[in-house]
Amino acid sequence: MATAAKKTSARIKADGKSLAIKVPPPAKFDKEQELRAYRDMLLIRRFEEKAGQLYGMGFIGGFCHLYIGQEAVVTGMKMALVEGDQMITAYRDHGHMLAMDMSPRGVMAELTGRRGGYSKGKGGSMHMFSKEKNFYGGHGIVGAQVSLGTGLAFANRYRDNDNVSITYFGDGAANQGQVYESFNMASLWKLPVVYVIENNRYAMGTSVSRSSAETDFSQRGLSFRIPGIQVDGMDVRAVKSAAELAVEHCRSGKGPIILEMQTYRYRGHSMSDPAKYRSKDEVQKMRSEHDPIEQVKARLLEAKWASEDDLKAIDKEVRDIVQDAAEFAQNDAEPDPSELYTDILL
Amino acid sequence: MPIEILMPALLPTMEEGNLSKWLKKEGDKVAPGDVIAEIETDKATMEVEAVDEGTLGKLLVAEGTEGVKVNTPIAVLLQEGESADAATAKSAADGAASKPDADTPAAASGDAGGKAREADDEPSVKKDAAKAPAAPKAEIAADPDIPAGTEMVQTTVREALRDAMAEEMRRDEDVFVMGEEVAEYQGAYKITQGLLQEFGARRVVDTPITEHGFAGVGVGAAMAGLKPIVEFMTFNFAMQAIDQIVNSAAKTLYMAGGQMGAPIVFRGPNGAAARVAAQHSQCYAAWYGHIPGLKVVMPYTAADAKGLLKAAIRDPNPVIFLENEILYGQTFDVPKLDDFVLPIGKARIHKQGKDATIVSFGIGMTYVVKAEAELREMGLDVEIIDLRTIRPLDFDTIIASVKKTNRLVVVEEGFPQSSVGDHIASQVMQRAFDHLDAPVITIAGKDVPMPYAANLEKLALPNVGEVVEAVKAVTYRA
Numbered sequence: 001m002a003t004a005a006k007k008t009s010a011r012i013k014a015d016g017k018s019l020a021i022k023v024p025p026p027a028k029f030d031k032e033q034e035l036r037a038y039r040d041m042l043l044i045r046r047f048e049e050k051a052g053q054l055y056g057m058g059f060i061g062g063f064c065h066l067y068i069g070q071e072a073v074v075t076g077m078k079m080a081l082v083e084g085d086q087m088i089t090a091y092r093d094h095g096h097m098l099a100m101d102m103s104p105r106g107v108m109a110e111l112t113g114r115r116g117g118y119s120k121g122k123g124g125s126m127h128m129f130s131k132e133k134n135f136y137g138g139h140g141i142v143g144a145q146v147s148l149g150t151g152l153a154f155a156n157r158y159r160d161n162d163n164v165s166i167t168y169f170g171d172g173a174a175n176q177g178q179v180y181e182s183f184n185m186a187s188l189w190k191l192p193v194v195y196v197i198e199n200n201r202y203a204m205g206t207s208v209s210r211s212s213a214e215t216d217f218s219q220r221g222l223s224f225r226i227p228g229i230q231v232d233g234m235d236v237r238a239v240k241s242a243a244e245l246a247v248e249h250c251r252s253g254k255g256p257i258i259l260e261m262q263t264y265r266y267r268g269h270s271m272s273d274p275a276k277y278r279s280k281d282e283v284q285k286m287r288s289e290h291d292p293i294e295q296v297k298a299r300l301l302e303a304k305w306a307s308e309d310d311l312k313a314i315d316k317e318v319r320d321i322v323q324d325a326a327e328f329a330q331n332d333a334e335p336d337p338s339e340l341y342t343d344i345l346l
Numbered sequence: 347m348p349i350e351i352l353m354p355a356l357l358p359t360m361e362e363g364n365l366s367k368w369l370k371k372e373g374d375k376v377a378p379g380d381v382i383a384e385i386e387t388d389k390a391t392m393e394v395e396a397v398d399e400g401t402l403g404k405l406l407v408a409e410g411t412e413g414v415k416v417n418t419p420i421a422v423l424l425q426e427g428e429s430a431d432a433a434t435a436k437s438a439a440d441g442a443a444s445k446p447d448a449d450t451p452a453a454a455s456g457d458a459g460g461k462a463r464e465a466d467d468e469p470s471v472k473k474d475a476a477k478a479p480a481a482p483k484a485e486i487a488a489d490p491d492i493p494a495g496t497e498m499v500q501t502t503v504r505e506a507l508r509d510a511m512a513e514e515m516r517r518d519e520d521v522f523v524m525g526e527e528v529a530e531y532q533g534a535y536k537i538t539q540g541l542l543q544e545f546g547a548r549r550v551v552d553t554p555i556t557e558h559g560f561a562g563v564g565v566g567a568a569m570a571g572l573k574p575i576v577e578f579m580t581f582n583f584a585m586q587a588i589d590q591i592v593n594s595a596a597k598t599l600y601m602a603g604g605q606m607g608a609p610i611v612f613r614g615p616n617g618a619a620a621r622v623a624a625q626h627s628q629c630y631a632a633w634y635g636h637i638p639g640l641k642v643v644m645p646y647t648a649a650d651a652k653g654l655l656k657a658a659i660r661d662p663n664p665v666i667f668l669e670n671e672i673l674y675g676q677t678f679d680v681p682k683l684d685d686f687v688l689p690i691g692k693a694r695i696h697k698q699g700k701d702a703t704i705v706s707f708g709i710g711m712t713y714v715v716k717a718e719a720e721l722r723e724m725g726l727d728v729e730i731i732d733l734r735t736i737r738p739l740d741f742d743t744i745i746a747s748v749k750k751t752n753r754l755v756v757v758e759e760g761f762p763q764s765s766v767g768d769h770i771a772s773q774v775m776q777r778a779f780d781h782l783d784a785p786v787i788t789i790a791g792k793d794v795p796m797p798y799a800a801n802l803e804k805l806a807l808p809n810v811g812e813v814v815e816a817v818k819a820v821t822y823r824a
Contacts, residue, residue: 045378045379046378049378049379049395049397050397052395052397053354053397055354055355055356056352056353056354056355056356056394056416057352057354057355057416057417058355058416058417061358062358068379086570088566117603118602118603118605119601119602119603119605120603120604121603122600122601122603123600123601123602123603127597127601127602128602129598129601129602129605129606130605131602131605131606136566136569136570136606137598137601137602138601139594140593141589141593141594144562144589144590144593144594146562147558147559147560147561147562147563147565147566147590148562148563148565148566148569148590148594149566150559150562150563150566151562151563151564151565151566151567151568151569151570152566152567152569152570153566154563154566154567154572155566155567155570155571155572156570158522158548158567158572177558178558178559178562178590181554181556181558181559181560181562182559182562182563184554184556184559185553185554185556185559185560185563188554266379268392271356271357272356272357272358272389272390273392274389274390274391274392275392275393276390287379337478337479338479340478340479341479341481341482342604343599343600343602343603343604344599344600344638344639345484345599345639345641345663346599346604346607346662346663
């Protein structure tokens with residue numbers, strides 16, 4: 001795997017332009033950053049657990065894809081962004097929205113299909129947007145968001161601003177044709193887009209080794225001269241330093257870059273996933289040895305930047321936010337029937 | 347207060363399941379994410395995870411119980427200082443109340459589904475109609491008045507389209523055009539001729555041959571607030587991109603609750619050209635006309651091409667603009683006005699008449715115009731309506747005409763099944779049945795892939811004779 005990647009790099013190097021990028025060491029977090037990361041990831045975790053519960057109770061319908069286990073990816077990415085940078089992803093999107101500071105009430109109420117949801121209850125779990133927070137969805141068709149995110153970057157370049165489009169997709173979407181159509185244009189036109197491949201090892205129930213001829217996703221852009229690196233997506237510090245490198249790469253006019261986030265989802269693909277394709281031991285091992293939240297917790301305690309009680313206070317704050325969102329989402333009214341025919345055309 | 351753990355639904359359709367195994371026992375401490383039980387449905391075995399922290403006070407449903415209804419309390423979770431006895435008593439008292447009732451969304455939607463199915467069995471339409479609010483009727487302005495004495499300039503459809511884009515690009519910096527061969531080559535059909543020279547490569551963007559990709563890039567740019575004009579070399583190639591057009595461009599405004607949409611124009615030649623065979627000769631009017639969230643325009647004359655393309659570029663919604671290669675070189679009068687914009691959604695009465703109504707659009711109009719001349723010689727005075735827009739469809743104009751002539755023929759080049767004409771015929775039947783003196787006749791392309799051979803291609807398309815015969819039939823002159 002690594003050998004093949006090196007060969008390709010060498011070939012491209014022949015014209016004097018090396019694509020090799022060194023993986024930066026994990027960022028050094030100060031106390032504030034550690035606490036912030038802990039709180040933000042915990043909010044996603046607790047929110048998702050609550051969403052799973054509400055799904056079980058019948059308050060959330062349809063498909064519901066939980067982000068549990070992958071929290072460090074969006075949290076670390078967000079730490080490198082500035083005002084105006086855009087985010088777009090597929091349907092495992094609740095974590096991305098919370099990371100972009102969208103209101104937990106608005107997201108949860110959308111999950112329950114209520115009028116106070118971000119899309120007035122008309123989009124649901126997979127289709128939510130916030131123009132105000134620069135979150136461009138929430139897309140239900142695997143891979144479609146990659147072209148759209150490239151289009152957001154096109155708009156940044158057209159307007160000659162400094163903003164970057166952070167375009168997420170999974171290891172499954174990485175095999176869609178339009179991903180490579182987008183890579184080609186993004187590189188050709190030097191568009192400011194960071195392609196974040198969230199490799200959680202399974203495209204629904206198919207492991208990467210059973211679906212992908214090249215499983216080093218960071219190398220998937222080589223044919224288009226897009227550099228890429230593999231990142232420990234379970235370590236929020238590693239994500240943040242990679243994110244900073246990537247957005248700087250884009251802002252300096254060098255065009256797109258790929259970050260392969262090596263991560264893991266604890267839950268099934270969606271709520272109705274019987275998880276027959278992987279062992280319980282595998283899941284348990286990731287949870288006990290690589291959990292993104294536990295890693296931060298351990299560091300906070302070890303550095304004595306927080307006591308157990310301090311962390312409990314954060315837990316309570318987060319739990320209260322989630323509880324408030326859940327209550328709002330259960331009690332808010334369904335959309336008025338008159339909404340059936342609104343928002344089709346402007 | 348003790349927390350009840352309920353039997354979860356792991357599928358939207360799940361109503362009950364078997365509690366196959368408890369993985370924790372009474373008195374065990376649990377944390378969020380801990381697997382506490384396994385349940386079994388007809389589809390699979392799945393795990394139940396704890397959401398809250400606490401101590402398992404009481405298991406209310408025994409391991410191995412079958413047919414446990416969703417939302418039945420299966421265990422009680424105690425917080426610090428709470429006792430299991432109090433919890434059990436509470437559960438016994440509240441058990442019934444905590445079961446799903448009509449207020450829960452799952453129950454409510456199930457209920458609605460049941461009603462809808464019942465309604466299907468009833469012949470009465472009124473009851474069904476009462477459920478959903480009526481679709482709002484769009485107010486569409488009439489064509490602008492063209493001041494007397496306005497100079498008319500003989501213009502090809504090709505030039506009219508180019509002028510429309512150039513005028514709008516001068517007017518609005520956010521408008522740009524992208525597509526294959528639109529810049530250096532000056533357009534595969536020369537529609538973008540001169541635009542690169544005037545606006546530069548930033549706003550006239552040659553793309554690789556990558557329809558799916560650049561349609562998505564266009565929609566993304568539109569979501570960010572730009573106003574792209576995406577040219578497809580032909581709409582036949584846009585099938586590669588139809589997911590982005592339908593799922594991303596057309597549906598985003600609705601799925602975003604009105605927060606963001608895609609102000610974008612997809613344009614290019616549509617339908618059959620000449621001798622290019624099946625893969626390059628398909629009309630997409632009915633396809634895109636099917637999709638809520640799109641506007642679909644298909645002009646015939648150069649004036650309509652110009653006025654409607656300008657309107658499409660200014661429209662905040664995604665607009666499909668269907669042109670035709672054969673029409674590109676045809677010449678029509680275009681009023682010389684500074685800003686000639688026409689309303690999308692308004693049909694144009696091409697010719698007034700009293701004996702029968704012929705509705706057509708785009709290249710279909712060429713058959714109608716020739717047939718009209720023959721019919722006139724036979725003493726038949728037909729009214730011709732050029733739809734111009736397929737969606738929203740101007741039924742008011744069609745029905746007003748049918749009420750006058752009592753006879754209707756619809757002409758198009760597309761395939762016959764689920765055609766635009768079929769939709770018009772069905773609506774006229776429902777809205778103006780009593781005004782019809784003859785069955786509506788729909789003329790379409792034949793139900794075959796477009797053949798290459800010249801004689802077969804001619805047979806596959808509608809022809810003037812068919813239109814003449816149809817009008818004679820509805821007026822009982824046959």
